[in-house]
Amino acid sequence: MSLVMVIEDEEALGLMLKYNLEKEGYEVIVEPRGAKALGEVERHAPSVIILDWMLPEISGVEICKLIRSKPDIKNIPIIMLTAKGEEEDKIKGLSAGADDYVTKPFSVPELMARVKTQMRRAPEIITTKELVFEDIRMDLIEKKVYRGGQFIHLGPTEFRLLKMLMEQPKKVFARDFLLKNVWGMNIYVESRTVDVHIRRLRKSLNEYGPDYIRTVRATGYSIDNQPQNNEEE
Numbered sequence: 001m002s003l004v005m006v007i008e009d010e011e012a013l014g015l016m017l018k019y020n021l022e023k024e025g026y027e028v029i030v031e032p033r034g035a036k037a038l039g040e041v042e043r044h045a046p047s048v049i050i051l052d053w054m055l056p057e058i059s060g061v062e063i064c065k066l067i068r069s070k071p072d073i074k075n076i077p078i079i080m081l082t083a084k085g086e087e088e089d090k091i092k093g094l095s096a097g098a099d100d101y102v103t104k105p106f107s108v109p110e111l112m113a114r115v116k117t118q119m120r121r122a123p124e125i126i127t128t129k130e131l132v133f134e135d136i137r138m139d140l141i142e143k144k145v146y147r148g149g150q151f152i153h154l155g156p157t158e159f160r161l162l163k164m165l166m167e168q169p170k171k172v173f174a175r176d177f178l179l180k181n182v183w184g185m186n187i188y189v190e191s192r193t194v195d196v197h198i199r200r201l202r203k204s205l206n207e208y209g210p211d212y213i214r215t216v217r218a219t220g221y222s223i224d225n226q227p228q229n230n231e232e233e
C-alpha cells in the first residue's frame with residue numbers, strides 16, 4: 001500500500017487529511033512535530049509527503065531542504081501546504097525543492113488529485129536499505145554497522161557521521177557542514193567536537209580493518225580507500 005506522510009501540527013487539519021487520504025486507499029502517518037519529521041521520513045520512506053509551511057521549531061521550507069539533501073530520501077515528492085498565498089512564498093517553497101504547492105484553504109478533491117499525480121512519480125523511488133563501502137556495511141533499517149561481517153558498536157552521533165560519509169564516498173565534508181547536518185542546526189557545538197567524534201568512529205571501525213577515514217587538513221573529512229597519511233590532530 002502507498003504511504004503518505006502528512007507533516008502538519010494543526011491536529012484538526014491532520015485528522016481531516018488522514019481521513020480523506022485513507023478514503024482514497026492510502027496508508028497515512030501524521031507527524032505533528034517538525035523537529036521529528038526528518039527522522040520519521042527516513043524511517044518510513046513514504047511515497048508522497050504533504051508538508052505544512054508553518055510548523056513550530058523548524059519551518060516546512062527548512063524540512064524540505066533537509067529532505068532534498070539526503071540521498072536516500074531526496075526523491076520523495078513533496079506537496080507544500082501553506083496559508084500564505086503570496087507569489088514570493090510560492091517561489092521560495094518551490095526553490096526549496098517542493099514538487100507542488102497548495103494554498104490553504106484548499107479544496108479536498110483538488111489536493112487528492114495532486115497527491116495522485118505525485119504518487120505516479122513515486123514508484124521510481126528506490127529507497128536505500130543499506131550503504132556499503134569496501135568491507136564496511138551499514139544497515140539503515142536495523143541501524144547497525146558491520147565490518148568484514150563483525151558487528152561494530154557505534155554511538156548515535158558516530159553512526160550519523162559515518163552515514164553522511166558513506167552516502168558520498170570520497171567527497172570531502174567540511175566540519176561546519178557536518179556540524180549542521182549531523183548535530184542539527186539549532187545546537188551550538190564547537191567544530192572541534194567533530195574531531196572528537198571522528199576519533200571515536202575511527203577507533204571503533206579500525207578494530208577490524210584499515211583506516212578509511214581521511215583527514216583533509218584545515219577542511220574536514222571523507223571516507224576513502226586510497227592510501228593516506230592521517231595525523232591525529
Ligand code: CA
Pocket residue numbers: 008009010052053054055
Ligand atoms: Ca501548521
